Amino acid sequence: MTHSLDTYFQQHRDAHLAELSDYLRIPSVSAVPEHAGDVRRCAEWTADALRRAGCEHVQVLETEGHPVVYGDWLHAPGKPTVLVYGHYDVQPPDPLELWETPPFEPQLRNNKLYARGATDDKGQLFMYIKLVEAWLRTQGTMPVNVKFCIEGEEEVASLHTPPFIETHRELLAADAVVISDNPMIKKGQPAIMYSLRGLIGVEIEVIAANQDLHSGLYGGGVPNAVHALTELLGSMHRPDGTVAVEGFYDAVLPLSPEERQSLANAGEDEEQLRRELGLSALFGEPGFSFVERTTARPTLEVVSISGGFQGEGIKPIVPGRAVAKIACRLVASQKPEEIEAVLERHIQRHTPAGVQAKMKRSLSGNPYLTPIDHPFMRAAAESYADVYGVKPVFTRGGGSIPVVEVFGRLLDAPVVMMGFGLKEENMHAPNEYFDLDNFDLGLRTLARFWDKLGQTRIGQ
Structure with a gap:
């Protein structure tokens, strides 16, 4: 016909x-x-x-x-x-x-x-x-x-x-x-x-003192918001690239052998990609190829950090506030609201002493x-x-x-x-x-x- x-x-x-x-x-x-x-x-x-x-x-x-x-x-x-x-x-x-x-x-x-x-x-x-x-x-x-x-x-x-x-x-x-x-x-x-993949975007604000402080008068004696933020962000990944947030991978569906073979057929030449990007090595979850990491696995990426003086030169202060923005790519059958919840719990558990941390939701997609x-x-x-x-x-x-x-x-x-x-x-x-x-x-x-x-x- x-x-x-x-x-x-x-x-x-x-x-x-x-x-x-x-x-x-x-x-x-x-x-x-x-x-x-x-x-x-x-x-x-x-x-x-x-x-x-x-x-x-x-x-x-x-x-x-x-x-x-x-x-x-x-x-x-x-x-x-x-x-x-x-x-x-x-x-x-x-x-x-x-x-x-x-x-x-x-x-x-x-x-x-x-x-x-x-x-x-x-x-x-x-x-x-x-x-x-x-x-x-x-x-x-x-x-x-x-x-x-x-x-x-x-x-x-x-x-x-x-x-x-x-x-x-x-x-x-x-x-x-x-x-x-x-x-x-x-x-x-x-x-x-x-x-x-789905997506969530959040903003993490860390507040120490109620203002930036003179580093000659207060440095070494008060918490630094930028230090605290980077410590908090560092707790979210393990050295091998996996996400360390408890519960982050709980709902992730494993790839079947047929899926892995099909993705391999669509895969990148990883060595050529590394050279084109000017990298000494690619990076990510062990046990997965580049195409699997970038399409079939969830991610947590810090996409920006700000705090303290951002102009030219150095202003010797102890920052009282610092902000980071995070984007997570999600895979079936992760739910944005559940990942936001485990991320918020992680922040509460790992916020350094002497500072407060708040998370604000900004993007969400299944x-x-x-x-x-x-x-x-x-x-x-x-x-x-x-x-x-x-x-x-x-x-x-x-x-x-x-x-x-x-x-x-x-x-x-x-x-x-x-x-x-x-x-x-x-x-x-x-x-x-x-x-x-x-x-x-x-x-x-x-x-x-x-x-x-x-x-x-x-x-x-």
């Missing part, structure tokens, strides 16, 4: 790329107030594209910021419902002088389409719209039910998207969420990202994981292998994409992240492009994915 879709994609390729170019001409820069009208225009263009493809109930829904575009096709009773998430907003194109061609005048060169938003995320999102069109025009139906949730604030941290999802949980309800907004390992080697043996993940992997001729690598993301965790938690659905971009495609930089080999192969892969999902029993 998917062969007829392959033929459709080939026959309509030029028309599809012309339509994608029209999409890319809209400067939907969400970060710049002067482009608010363009962002709105792009939302309307996206809605019209969904309608032309055959989606129903298409709406441009308001938020406190830029709107969300919704559409659906729900005529496959008993079949899974897939929610496609993407974003129509783009990064600012600056610096303009580094672009070889204007950022919002798409250019095709060497089978690559150059424009801001080409790979992040209009090009990858556009494939799903054409997928709906191809199914309905060649088959008159689809093997799954489909919903779209396309936001306009991803490039400005999706501030209003989580509350939108919570408010519209019933409208967005689905058996799986599918996202294509991440890169492959390299050209010809697809990847499925199955986990993202980690996310979809098991790689979930039937929907297996269907995605098989679809990649069918088209690309190689099995995809299952990877973890070391950073955080809060909206992914929000979808998984509020909709109680697995999130499948199937990227078709490449790391070298200059997303967020001048001369962004989308390699059209992956546009062609991506359409075929997604067609097979939906076909396989249609053969998967809900709740299997």
Whole structure:
């Protein structure tokens, strides 16, 4: 059945790329107030594209910021419902002088389409719209039910998207969420990202005397806030790099042999990385590779320290106050509030005599994981292998994409992240492009994915 879709994609390729170019001409820069009208225009263009493809109930829904575009096709009773998430907003194109061609005048060169938003995320999102069109025009139906949730604030941290999802949980309800907004390992080697780390950020303030004191009059006789803070921070790690905060690792799930092998396949050349960074050695938890430490293990990093006189020269005082900021990356199934609690207990137990220490919470985000043996993940992997001729690598993301965790938690659905971009495609930089080999192969892969999902029993 998917062969007829392959033929459709080939026959309509030029028309599809012309339509994608029209999409890319809209400067939907969400970060710049002067482009608010363009962002709105792009939302309307996206809605019209969904309608032309055959989606129903298409709406441009308001938020406190830029709107969300919704559409659906729900005529496959008993079949899974897939929610496609993407974003129509783009990064600012600056610096303009580094672009070889204007950022919002798409250019095709060497089978690559150059424009801001080409790979992040209009090009990858556009494939799903054409997928709906191809199914309905060649088959008159689809093997799954489909919903779209396309936001306009991803490039400005999706501030209003989580509350939108919570408010519209019933409208967005689905058996799986599918996202294509991440890169492959390299050209010809697809990847499925199955986990993202969460995050907490805290500020620790240590107070000694009620003011900075003259070191000639008080030095050696009163506690020093900077000394106390560094002693407290030093108690949080062991010499081998492991976190010494009691309870920090309690909820961490061990990596399976299959996960470790997959991460090894996606791993860095550690010696080359060490040289590129100008380091004498890499560092971290014993027993784990660099890629495991930076994607599958939790961390506690001191990201800044301040106290005493910060100007040029030396002011000989005993600081009365010192502050440190800490960021922790969390992995499934750690909970931000639990890690904040164990960190606060550690601070209370290890604060040096003569000073007070207070912790203030500032950032919080949950980690996310979809098991790689979930039937929907297996269907995605098989679809990649069918088209690309190689099995995809299952990877973890070391950073955080809060909206992914929000979808998984509020909709109680697995999130499948199937990227078709490449790391070298200059997303967020001048001369962004989308390699059209992956546009062609991506359409075929997604067609097979939906076909396989249609053969998967809900709740299997």
